[in-house]
């Protein structure tokens with residue numbers, strides 16, 4: 001579709017006001033458009049540059065640390081754009097049909113027709129079940145950080161962080177700095193990193209060194225940091241919630257850390273549901289063992305008019321999200337036949353692509369240095385709860401394979417209800433696939449991925465009396 005073929009000004013909708021969405025909106029406004037920009041959050045900023053609630057007055061340096069200047073720049077730029085946008089906060093995109101985005105705000109449904117849709121939906125935690133993780137007091141790393149950033153609260157008085165990836169060390173360090181007691185940081189990734197990981201991590205040397213400094217800082221603060229652990233269980237009971245985390249250390253000995261809260265997370269997973277509902281093609285990525293939407297170098301998906309940018313398609317981090325958001329918006333303008341957008345695209349796309357390629361190298365380094373512990377997920381004991389929403393255990397999933405020949409995750413879902421609850425498989429989907437694949441004795445890519453169903457997240461609908 002080109003501008004010449006449109007009988008109305010181009011209707012462009014941006015989902016998300018994190019770094020990717022803000023930079024996409026900025027590029028569209030620069031080209032003279034007035035895009036609709038929605039976000040389910042009350043305030044802009046997205047995850048990393050999440051704004052504190054009205055009335056909170058913590059300074060930028062305290063809230064965002066080394067990223068304070070970038071946070072301030074993004075907030076300032078978005079504030080300056082506001083009058084030129086049709087900005088709709090508190091608005092959830094819950095479904096998509098051809099050329100229309102379905103949203104809901106304060107219980108009221110609306111349909112937003114679009115000529116181009118930029119999905120900048122960000123990421124959430126990638127979680128692996130641990131026996132006992134259904135107990136009260138277990139949070140994701142992201143939730144632990146949000147509690148601190150948004151509300152200045154810790155998730156407990158004595159916290160264990162378990163998982164892998166940079167966020168593990170970052171959130172633990174933020175807790176230490178905030179004065180919380182961190183009982184241990186337990187990383188499933190081995191301390192020795194493969195050379196292919198190290199080479200790629202040094203695509204962004206400053207960031208790699210900052211990560212090492214976080215680990216050193218935690219150790220200096222007296223926090224036990226164990227690498228190469230195998231999670232065994234989260235101990236506790238129904239009335240008190242979590243009480244301790246037990247792991248097998250790299251030497252094979254069992255270690256137990258008492259606590260009243262646990263933060264879990266294995267890096268991040270892209271929020272790809274809208275891309276799935278838009279019928280974008282996905283491809284399996286072996287290095288991170290997950291299915292991701294296919295995009296070209298500029299962010300075009302396989303579905304005409306749908307562009308994907310930021311952590312919602314590849315976890316490139318906040319700087320990468322800013323570049324990807326701008327590039328995808330310029331690509332959309334060029335595809336719409338927009339003259340000044342085309343000029344910006346021609347002038348900037350090569351540099352933006354180079355930036356993104358460098359960040360993608362770093363992303364691959366992270367995936368190799370902090371691998372998803374798929375063998376641990378596949379080996380979960382039969383009584384471990386995998387799907388917390390529907391209380392489905394690893395044993396039930398294995399029975400779907402042995403008794404009902406479920407060699408595909410959506411079939412296992414139909415028989416067991418795994419992934420049918422509130423989270424719609426966003427947190428149990430990856431582990432479920434590993435369990436089914438291992439039980440079938442086939443590679444994980446052959447069991448497929450849980451298909452997205454609308455609504456992508458629980459939503460509130462106003463109910464009115466209907467006159468009969």
Ligand SMILES: Cc1cc2nc3c(=O)[nH]c(=O)nc-3n(C[C@H](O)[C@H](O)[C@H](O)COP(=O)(O)OP(=O)(O)OC[C@H]3O[C@@H](n4cnc5c(N)ncnc54)[C@H](O)[C@@H]3O)c2cc1C
Pocket residue numbers: 015016017018019020021038039040041045046047048049091092093094120121122123124125141142143145167170268271274309310311312316317318319321456
């Ligand atoms: C929990 C968490 C904590 C993180 N902490 C750090 C950190 O401390 N340091 C760091 O360097 N990186 C951190 N990251 C990574 C960093 O946040 C991202 O790299 C960066 O924010 C990506 O920008 P983005 O614009 O792609 O997505 P985001 O910043 O995540 O923004 C996405 C936006 O889309 C909105 N959205 C999503 N789906 C919908 C929908 N269906 N309808 C309406 N709106 C929707 C969300 O509300 C959100 O505002 C964190 C990521 C997560 C998930």
